[in-house]
Amino acid sequence: xxxxxxxxxxxxxxxxxxxxxxxxxxxxxxxxxxxxxxxxxxxxxxxxxxxxxxxxxxxxxxxxxxxxxxxxxxxxxxxxxxxxxxxxxxxxxxxxxxxxxxxxxxxxxxxxxxxxxxxxxxxxxxxxxxxxxxxxxxxxxxxxxxxxxxxxxxxxxxxxxxxxxxxxxxxxxxxxxxxxxxxxxxxxxxxxxxxxxxxxxxxxxxxxxxxxxxxxxxxxxxxxxxxxxxxxxxxxxxxxxxxxxxxxxxxxxxxxxxxxxxxxxxxxxxxxxxxxxxxxxxx
Amino acid sequence: xxxxxxxxxxxxxxxxxxxxxxxxxxxxxxxxxxxxxxxxxxxxxxxxxxxxxxxxxxxxxxxxxxxxxxxxxxxxxxxxxxxxxxxxxxxxxxxxxxxxxxxxxxxxxxxxxxxxxxxxxxxxxxxxxxxxxxxxxxxxxxxxxxxxxxxxxxxxxxxxxxxxxxxxxxxxxxxxxxxxxxxxxxxxxxxxxxxxxxxxxx
Numbered sequence: 139x140x141x142x143x144x145x146x147x148x149x150x151x152x153x154x155x156x157x158x159x160x161x162x163x164x165x166x167x168x169x170x171x172x173x174x175x176x177x178x179x180x181x182x183x184x185x186x187x188x189x190x191x192x193x194x195x196x197x198x199x200x201x202x203x204x205x206x207x208x209x210x211x212x213x214x215x216x217x218x219x220x221x222x223x224x225x226x227x228x229x230x231x232x233x234x235x236x237x238x239x240x241x242x243x244x245x246x247x248x249x250x251x252x253x254x255x256x257x258x259x260x261x262x263x264x265x266x267x268x269x270x271x272x273x274x275x276x277x278x279x280x281x282x283x284x285x286x287x288x289x290x291x292x293x294x295x296x297x298x299x300x301x302x303x304x305x306x307x308x309x310x311x312x313x314x315x316x317x318x319x320x321x322x323x324x325x326x327x328x329x330x331x332x333x334x335x336x337x338x339x340x341x342x343x344x345x346x347x348x349x350x351x352x353x354x355x356x357x358x359x360x361x362x363x364x365x366x367x368x369x370x371x372x373x374x375x376x377x378x379x380x381x382x383x384x385x386x387x388x389x390x391x392x393x394x395x396x397x398x399x400x401x402x403x404x405x406x407x408x409x410x411x412x413x414x415x416x417x418x419x420x421x
Numbered sequence: 422x423x424x425x426x427x428x429x430x431x432x433x434x435x436x437x438x439x440x441x442x443x444x445x446x447x448x449x450x451x452x453x454x455x456x457x458x459x460x461x462x463x464x465x466x467x468x469x470x471x472x473x474x475x476x477x478x479x480x481x482x483x484x485x486x487x488x489x490x491x492x493x494x495x496x497x498x499x500x501x502x503x504x505x506x507x508x509x510x511x512x513x514x515x516x517x518x519x520x521x522x523x524x525x526x527x528x529x530x531x532x533x534x535x536x537x538x539x540x541x542x543x544x545x546x547x548x549x550x551x552x553x554x555x556x557x558x559x560x561x562x563x564x565x566x567x568x569x570x571x572x573x574x575x576x577x578x579x580x581x582x583x584x585x586x587x588x589x590x591x592x593x594x595x596x597x598x599x600x601x602x603x604x605x606x607x608x609x610x611x612x613x614x615x616x617x618x619x620x621x622x623x
Contacts, residue, residue, distance in 0.1 A: 151592035159588040161581075186595040193544045193598065194563040202458035206472045210454065213476050214447060217483050354468035390472065 149173065149180045155187055204409030205352030205399060209390060212416040216392075285342070286386075288312040288362035291330040295367045295379055296400055301417045304364075305398040309386050309419045312362035331365040332381030334403035339365060347406035349385060352399050352413070361396055362386040368400050368414050382414060391418040427452075431495035439487050446483055453496055454479075456565065457503045463560040464507045466549030474510045478503030493574050500575045504557055511553035547597040555590035562587050 149157070149170055156162050157170050174180050202210075288311050296304055331339045338345040345363070350356045368382035382400050391397035396419040399405075402412035431452070437445035454475070461471035461478075482502045489498055548556050554576075561572040562583065569587075573580045 151595050152589065155588040155592040155595075159584045161584055161588055183595075186599045187591055190591055190595040190598050191563055193540055194559065194594070195566070197463070197541050197544060197564050199455075199459065200462075201455045202475075203468070206458065206468075206475070207454065209472060210450065210476050210479060211447070213480055214450060214483060217480055354462075354472065358469075390469070 147173070148177065149183065151183055151187065154180065154184050158184070158187065203351060203354035204413055206354050208352075208399065208413045208416045209397070212418070213392065216418075284359040286312075286360040286363045289326045290362065290364040290366075290384075291326040291328070291339075292364050292366050293330045293332075294364070295369050296382060296384060296415075297369050298372070298415065301398075301400060301415055302420065305384065305386065305417045306419055306421045308362050308364055308384060308398070309396050310421060312386060326365075332367065332403075334381040335365050335383055338383060338403070344406065348383070348401060349387075351406055351409040352385060352401070353387065353390070358387065360385045361388050368402075370414065373414065377414060386419070395419050428494050428496070432491065435486055435489055435495050438483075439489075446486070449495070449499075450479055453499055456496075457499060460500065460557075460560055460565060461503055461507050463545060463548055463564055464504065464553060464557045465511060466545055466556075470510055470514070471507075474506040475503055477510070478506035481506065497571055497574050500561075501577065504561075504575055507557065508553055543598060544594075547594050550597060551590050551593055555586045555593070558583050558586035559590040559594070563591070 153162070153170065154174070157167055157174075162170060174184065288308070290308065290311070294304065326339075328336075328339065338348060345360075346356070349358050349360055362384075363386070364384040366382055366384055367379045368377055369379055370377045381403055383403075383405070384398055384400050386396055386398045388396055398417045398419065399413055400415040400417070401409075402414060405412040431449060434445045434449045434452075438449070457475055457478070458471065461474045462468060465471050465474060478499075479502075482499055485502070489495070493501075548560065551559065557576065558572060561567045561575060562569060567575070569580055569583050573583045576583060
């Protein structure tokens with residue numbers, strides 16, 4: 139209670155909030171209520187409290203982002219339970235597969251990647267410029283998302299069996315300045331990018347929208363991406379060599395490790411049926 | 422499905438999980454994840470932290486299910502675990518939002534143009550400026566509409582503490598969001614309704 143006036147002391151927001159919540163002793167509450175009834179300033183303050191509660195109650199009821207659903211489901215599955223995604227029917231079971239770790243995986247991915255770009259990408263501004271790369275003479279536009287540290291256009295077919303192995307290798311390539319054990323630094327090859335993924339390859343915003351669906355937040359830069367394919371006969375519907383983007387994200391796995399999503403071309407607009415797999419980096 | 426039936430089903434699912442049914446816990450997660458997500462996101466104000474907290478909380482619940490004593494609803498228990506994960510994470514981070522909020526500087530014409538999304542963004546930004554314990558109480562009571570008594574169970578504090586945290590939090594938010602109040606739209610003087618006489622949300 140502050141600022142005595144001829145009409146009695148005005149009430150501050152704390153006092154009014156306490157009064158509204160029934161936290162004020164009865165005698166004081168009666169005095170304050172009498173003041174409120176006759177004080178325009180204090181009623182204005184109370185109106186701000188009312189507006190605040192209305193704004194809180196009116197926050198939109200947004201569902202858990204599809205990428206977070208996939209991640210949480212995978213974590214529960216890894217703990218021994220199973221999750222049956224609502225959109226995929228009862229027969230679909232998410233599981234993790236053992237992954238080979240470390241350098242062996244890095245070496246393996248080195249053998250299969252078609253091309254890797256490490257560090258700053260220097261695109262030509264042509265249609266083949268990877269998403270996020272400079273399109274204005276070597277200076278990144280501040281409004282555009284930053285490009286992933288590593289862009290791979292392997293064209294490799296990921297599967298539930300090899301995904302852990304390959305994702306570990308991709309992550310290793312991203313964390314090694316030279317591109318990982320034996321991984322060459324070179325420009326990614328637009329020709330190796332499946333047509334359905336081309337928009338994400340050339341348009342930073344398209345890739346950013348996909349990543350935003352996975353993370354639930356705008357502006358996250360992937361550690362690495364691989365424009366590839368995916369096969370999973372157990373998936374409903376079964377997937378056979380479909381275009382797939384592998385997105386490695388920093389620190390989203392258990393104990394702050396990196397993890398990857400394997401997603402379809404429409405992950406930004408239809409994430410429920412375009413997130414094929416979540417795979418934690420184990421190395 | 423009535424609230425009582427849903428609560429019974431939740432208990433059944435948890436019992437099946439403890440008994441070894443590999444699908445049961447996943448079904449429980451599916452039922453409640455959106456609400457748990459919203460509570461975590463609004464309490465922490467950061468999707469990445471919220472995802473961490475929900476995942477950590479649900480894994481804790483998965484492992485601790487055998488210890489569920491049944492003296493609270495399963496959903497209350499799940500919320501308690503996830504909110505505790507939020508509080509732990511926030512304390513570990515030890516940093517709440519520091520970005521400035523436009524405190525009352527918007528022109529009237531600007532206020533008129535504020536859309537629902539902009540308002541939501543401002544409210545979420547303001548929530549991040551509260552101490553995390555206040556944010557959790559305000560989110561559970563004012564955003565999600567849980568009765569104060571249930572929030573006291575979730576937060577494992579007395580009812581009076583929940584009310585006090587809500588009161589402090591609302592006052593701070595009203596201070597931060599004062600420009601959202603349309604001018605000249607004062608509510609009439611009205612008697613204060615004691616909490617015990619308020620209608621609980623369905």
